[in-house]
Amino acid sequence: MSMKTIRVQADLLATNKQAAAAIRGELRRRGILCVNLLSSPGSGKTTLLEALADRLKGRFRMAVIEGDIETERDAERIRKKGIPAWQITTGGACHLEARMIGKILGEIPAEIDFLFIENVGNLVCPASYDLGEEVRCVLLSSPEGDDKPAKYPQAFLSADCLILTKTDLLPHLPFDPARAAAEASAIKPGLKVFSVSALLGDGIEALADHFVEALERMRSGRA
Amino acid sequence: MSMKTIRVQADLLATNKQAAAAIRGELRRRGILCVNLLSSPGSGKTTLLEALADRLKGRFRMAVIEGDIETERDAERIRKKGIPAWQITTGGACHLEARMIGKILGEIPAEIDFLFIENVGNLVCPASYDLGEEVRCVLLSSPEGDDKPAKYPQAFLSADCLILTKTDLLPHLPFDPARAAAEASAIKPGLKVFSVSALLGDGIEALADHFVEALERMRSGRA
Numbered sequence: 001m002s003m004k005t006i007r008v009q010a011d012l013l014a015t016n017k018q019a020a021a022a023i024r025g026e027l028r029r030r031g032i033l034c035v036n037l038l039s040s041p042g043s044g045k046t047t048l049l050e051a052l053a054d055r056l057k058g059r060f061r062m063a064v065i066e067g068d069i070e071t072e073r074d075a076e077r078i079r080k081k082g083i084p085a086w087q088i089t090t091g092g093a094c095h096l097e098a099r100m101i102g103k104i105l106g107e108i109p110a111e112i113d114f115l116f117i118e119n120v121g122n123l124v125c126p127a128s129y130d131l132g133e134e135v136r137c138v139l140l141s142s143p144e145g146d147d148k149p150a151k152y153p154q155a156f157l158s159a160d161c162l163i164l165t166k167t168d169l170l171p172h173l174p175f176d177p178a179r180a181a182a183e184a185s186a187i188k189p190g191l192k193v194f195s196v197s198a199l200l201g202d203g204i205e206a207l208a209d210h211f212v213e214a215l216e217r218m219r220s221g222r223a
Numbered sequence: 224m225s226m227k228t229i230r231v232q233a234d235l236l237a238t239n240k241q242a243a244a245a246i247r248g249e250l251r252r253r254g255i256l257c258v259n260l261l262s263s264p265g266s267g268k269t270t271l272l273e274a275l276a277d278r279l280k281g282r283f284r285m286a287v288i289e290g291d292i293e294t295e296r297d298a299e300r301i302r303k304k305g306i307p308a309w310q311i312t313t314g315g316a317c318h319l320e321a322r323m324i325g326k327i328l329g330e331i332p333a334e335i336d337f338l339f340i341e342n343v344g345n346l347v348c349p350a351s352y353d354l355g356e357e358v359r360c361v362l363l364s365s366p367e368g369d370d371k372p373a374k375y376p377q378a379f380l381s382a383d384c385l386i387l388t389k390t391d392l393l394p395h396l397p398f399d400p401a402r403a404a405a406e407a408s409a410i411k412p413g414l415k416v417f418s419v420s421a422l423l424g425d426g427i428e429a430l431a432d433h434f435v436e437a438l439e440r441m442r443s444g445r446a
Contacts, residue, residue: 008231040263041346041375042367069347071373092377094317094347121375123264124292124317124345143366143389144265151294152264152344154315166366172395 016129019098023132026105027115033215034115036131038155039139041121044165044198046074048139049116051198053081055208060215062114065104067096069120084109095119095126102132113215127154135214138184141166142173146180149187156184161192163207168197239352242321246355249328250338256438257338259354261378262362264344267388267421269297271362272339274421276304278431283438285337288327290319292343307332318342318349325355336438350377358437361407364389365396369403372410379407384415386430391420 027034037045049064056062064085066074075087086104088096096119108115117133119126138159140148143166149156156162162184164177181193192210196203250257260268272287279285287308289297298310309327311319319342331338340356342349361382363371366389372379379385385407387400404416415433419426 040265040344040367041371042263042364068374070376073370073374094345120347121263122317122345122347124343125348141265141366143364143392144263147296148264151291151296153293169366169392169395172392 013128016098019102020130020132023098023102023105024134027132027134028218030110031219032108032112032115033135033211033218034117034131034133035135035137035211036117036119036126036133037137037139038119038123038126038159039121039141039165040123040144043121043139043141043144045118045121045139046077047198048163048165048196048204049078049083049118050081051196051201051204052116052208052211053078053083055204056114056212060113060212061109061111062116063108063112065096065101065115065117067100067118067120069093074118084112090120093120094122094124095129096131097129098131114211123148123152123155127158134218135160135211137161137163139163139165140180140184142169142175142177145174146176146183149180149184153187156187156191159188159191161194161210164193164195166197166199167195167202168200236351239321242325243353243355246321246325246328247357250355250357251441253333254442255331255335255338256358256434256441257340257354257356258358258360258434259340259342259349259356260360260362261342261346261349261382262344262364262388263346263367266344266362266364266367268341268344268362269300270421271386271388271419272301272306272341273304274419274424274427275339275431275434276301276306278427279337279435283336283435284332284334285339286331286335288319288324288338288340290323290341290343292316297341307335313343316343317345317347318352319354320352321354337434346371346375346378350381357441358383358434360384360386362386362388363403363407365392365398365400368397369399369406372403372407376410379410379414382411382414384417384433387416387418389420389422390418390425391423 072087075085078085298308301308
């Protein structure tokens with residue numbers, strides 16, 4: 001990259017950081033825990049959100065912002081669960097930015113407890129953009145391979161928790177969950193690791209509990 | 224994006240296009256067919272190259288350029304097959320650019336028939352960068368879901384062929400190959416579609432034959 005490109009990129013990131021800080025402040029005041037989900041295309045972000053919707057139902061209210069390059073498909077899937085969802089279509093851009101989230105913030109109902117943001121499917125670019133979230137999760141599905149953390153380090157370094165998805169496929173794959181977890185933890189010491197099969201419902205309770213604890217911590221000012 | 228960002232981006236793409244045209248010219252003169260492989264992380268690009276190496280062995284010579292953000296892992300896997308391989312680590316950048324390929328071109332032996340480039344695992348950004356290839360293939364693995372073409376249209380629009388991978392997992396997944404192929408073909412009419420299981424060797428012969436025909440067409444000046 002040329003020096004000019006690097007400078008424009010640095011300006012963009014600084015502007016994004018300011019917008020993200022404002023979003024984080026507003027969501028904390030409103031008592032809404034924001035979770036940013038990052039992963040490759042097809043790692044199971046939407047299916048995980050559907051499973052969390054079922055698990056949190058009746059106890060907590062959630063809202064979802066869906067990021068995609070094109071189509072309203074993911075927001076439509078979430079709305080079928082009775083969850084308010086906003087679709088951002090970036091029209092080519094490879095990641096969400098804080099200003100896109102900022103435009104939706106005013107529409108999110110007061111009674112919401114959790115705001116989940118499903119980023120554009122991309123294990124690279126979204127890692128550099130703070131969206132004002134309280135918790136960042138990176139998903140890694142078993143078919144992608146246990147060698148991915150070291151190959152895409154920024155996503156894992158910037159995450160608070162790693163969610164290994166599609167564990168129902170493990171019998172058919174060479175994926176070693178312990179290797180993936182160890183490699184990710186070497187990049188980001190203290191990373192929390194969860195294993196789930198959203199299809200079977202395995203591990204969803206533990207993950208939902210983790211988000212509920214984070215919500216309570218934030219609301220009590222211990223975040 | 225700001226106007227300034229858009230202008231810098233346009234400059235970058237124009238510079239890349241020039242470099243790519245020079246590479247394409249040189250590779251045609253040398254009679255080497257260049258194939259650029261694009262996909263999400265973990266869609267099976269490296270495993271496909273290993274299977275193609277076995278299939279082409281003894282009849283044709285191939286070389287591989289591996290693109291990754293970090294690690295030499297993929298080049299090491301290819302070298303174990305006795306294939307010359309160069310690893311480009313982009314150190315954070317989300318795609319390969321033609322100038323990166325240009326630097327390696329002089330090192331590629333004269334007797335090579337096929338130069339395969341495995342791009343950084345990313346279904347978005349690499350689509351905008353011509354690397355001087357003759358054939359561009361996009362891979363979509365069955366666990367990623369058959370709804371991906373419309374969500375990531377540029378990769379499919381810019382490709383000459385679609386390779387549906389990991390067909391051995393189809394019995395365990397809701398993936399519909401016909402839906403994926405139809406959706407991709409609606410974006411790019413005339414797209415050639417192949418289905419492979421690199422693990423079982425299924426479909427590798429037809430794909431290898433396709434590349435051999437493209438090589439012969441290029442060498443006879445009918446490209």
